[in-house]
Amino acid sequence: MSISVMLSKLGEGMITSVLIFTLTLLFSLPLGLIVALARMSKNIILKNFTRIYISIMRGTPLMLQLLVVYFGPYYLFGISISSGYRFWAVILAFSINYAAYFAEIYRGGIESMPLGQYEAARVLGYSESQTFMKIILPQVIKRIIPAITNEVITLIKDTSLAFSIAVTEMFTVAKAIASSEKTMVSYVAAGIFYYVFNFVVAVVMESIEKKLDYYR
Amino acid sequence: MEIFSIKNAKKSFENNLDVLQDISISVAKGEVAAIIGPSGSGKSTLLRCATLLEKMDSGELYYSGEKAAWNNEAGKTVYASPEKLRQIKSKFGLVFQNFNLFPHYSVLKNITDAPISIQKRKKDEVIQEGLVLLEKMGLSDKADAYPFQLSGGQQQRVSIARALAMKPDILFFDEPTSALDPELTGEILRVIRSLAAEHMTMVIVTHEIEFARNVADRIIFIAGGVIVEEGNAESLISDPQNDRTKAFLNRLQR
Numbered sequence A: 001m002s003i004s005v006m007l008s009k010l011g012e013g014m015i016t017s018v019l020i021f022t023l024t025l026l027f028s029l030p031l032g033l034i035v036a037l038a039r040m041s042k043n044i045i046l047k048n049f050t051r052i053y054i055s056i057m058r059g060t061p062l063m064l065q066l067l068v069v070y071f072g073p074y075y076l077f078g079i080s081i082s083s084g085y086r087f088w089a090v091i092l093a094f095s096i097n098y099a100a101y102f103a104e105i106y107r108g109g110i111e112s113m114p115l116g117q118y119e120a121a122r123v124l125g126y127s128e129s130q131t132f133m134k135i136i137l138p139q140v141i142k143r144i145i146p147a148i149t150n151e152v153i154t155l156i157k158d159t160s161l162a163f164s165i166a167v168t169e170m171f172t173v174a175k176a177i178a179s180s181e182k183t184m185v186s187y188v189a190a191g192i193f194y195y196v197f198n199f200v201v202a203v204v205m206e207s208i209e210k211k212l213d214y215y216r
Numbered sequence B: 001m002e003i004f005s006i007k008n009a010k011k012s013f014e015n016n017l018d019v020l021q022d023i024s025i026s027v028a029k030g031e032v033a034a035i036i037g038p039s040g041s042g043k044s045t046l047l048r049c050a051t052l053l054e055k056m057d058s059g060e061l062y063y064s065g066e067k068a069a070w071n072n073e074a075g076k077t078v079y080a081s082p083e084k085l086r087q088i089k090s091k092f093g094l095v096f097q098n099f100n101l102f103p104h105y106s107v108l109k110n111i112t113d114a115p116i117s118i119q120k121r122k123k124d125e126v127i128q129e130g131l132v133l134l135e136k137m138g139l140s141d142k143a144d145a146y147p148f149q150l151s152g153g154q155q156q157r158v159s160i161a162r163a164l165a166m167k168p169d170i171l172f173f174d175e176p177t178s179a180l181d182p183e184l185t186g187e188i189l190r191v192i193r194s195l196a197a198e199h200m201t202m203v204i205v206t207h208e209i210e211f212a213r214n215v216a217d218r219i220i221f222i223a224g225g226v227i228v229e230e231g232n233a234e235s236l237i238s239d240p241q242n243d244r245t246k247a248f249l250n251r252l253q254r
Helices: A003-039 A044-059 A062-077 A085-111 A115-123 A128-165 A170-181 A185-214 B043-050 B082-089 B107-117 B123-136 B152-164 B182-197 B209-215 B233-238 B243-253
Strands: B002-012 B018-028 B032-036 B058-063 B066-071 B077-079 B092-095 B170-174 B201-205 B218-223 B226-232
Touching: A003 A044, A003 A085, A003 A128, A003 A170, A003 A185, A044 A085, A062 A085, A062 A128, A085 A128, A115 A128, A115 B092, A128 A170, A128 A185, A128 B107, A170 A185, B002 B043, B002 B201, B018 B043, B018 B201, B018 B226, B032 B043, B032 B209, B043 B058, B043 B170, B043 B201, B058 B077, B066 B082, B092 B152, B107 B123, B107 B152, B123 B152, B152 B170, B152 B182, B182 B201, B182 B209, B209 B233, B218 B233, B218 B243, B226 B233, B226 B243
Parallel strands: B032 B201, B032 B218, B092 B170, B170 B201
Antiparallel strands: B002 B018, B002 B058, B058 B066, B066 B077, B218 B226
């Protein structure tokens, strides 16, 4: 296999990896906020349900969760698994897993906000939702960006776990090429890809952080 | 005309401490009342009950004759509907000890956001008024600055402007100079004094006895959750009648 063929195959895998990454963030970031709010709710059922959910998501391997989400419908309910489900199983498993981690980051950020901010808003007549959206959340985002960056970088590397249910992302392709062609080149190429991807993400996150630096 | 009154306010916290035991205060239009008292006397709680940050156990609360809270048959406080309370909230302003400015908003936005987005007043008008307020506070050049770039005294002046921008009938101050370095308290006291000269109705919780004596029409001395003594500012300070008032003033003068 020539290098160019190898790279084009890896390129296809790369697109899948980027897609997993993007879709997971798209779903898990807002979902995490909802989970965080449920976790802090006064409703005991909601609070305990989300507490257990977060505990399970953080307490078991993502690969196991991925397998359960993918094979669960068949083993538990006898629903036959369509081939199109494979990719979405990854998105679903990743999103609910990352939402749990993001939820705890949001919660930490929200709970770190001084009470005075809420009180000032209340006296000025802001409603609860206006207070949250206009006063609290923007400040929370600034506070949690470094922690979010950590998770986002972990997610890039975690996309390779899709390999376990044979979704042909970058790492799956690299391994296939390596064993059929008896070469390390595909691994090296994959490694470079992950590194560059991470580097770009780190630069982007840093620029967001800088942008929010206009206040303290 | 009575702008604000709180009647028979009682409040205790979970540790069974009776913070407020039957306190009644009313403030007339244009009047400046100062509340003094030792720490833990309940003066901050009183202010927080007046500004709806804390709920009374029993008691009544009125703003310009409008009922914000009253007692039910069992003698427990019932509050007006959230909508009514929102309307009542635009009748008063509160200046916090720690300013509590919104750090992510510029100085001007701190002042103008609530009038624009809560009171739904015309944007151009509010901004114009905001700039006038800043000029009055001596902060014309700080409109685009952010709170962290200002000194404590400047931040407190912004927070006074923020409260004034809502056009309240009455302004409450919760120890407005306590978080400031001593050399910065003067500028805040000057601002409050100039508001008093314009006949702004104010209730000021303070430790600055000399200031209270100068600026207030009436001083209310609170200790142990009750009003121990109240009266004309000058005479209460120079000739206190109650022993607890005497002891408190003596301790401060030492």
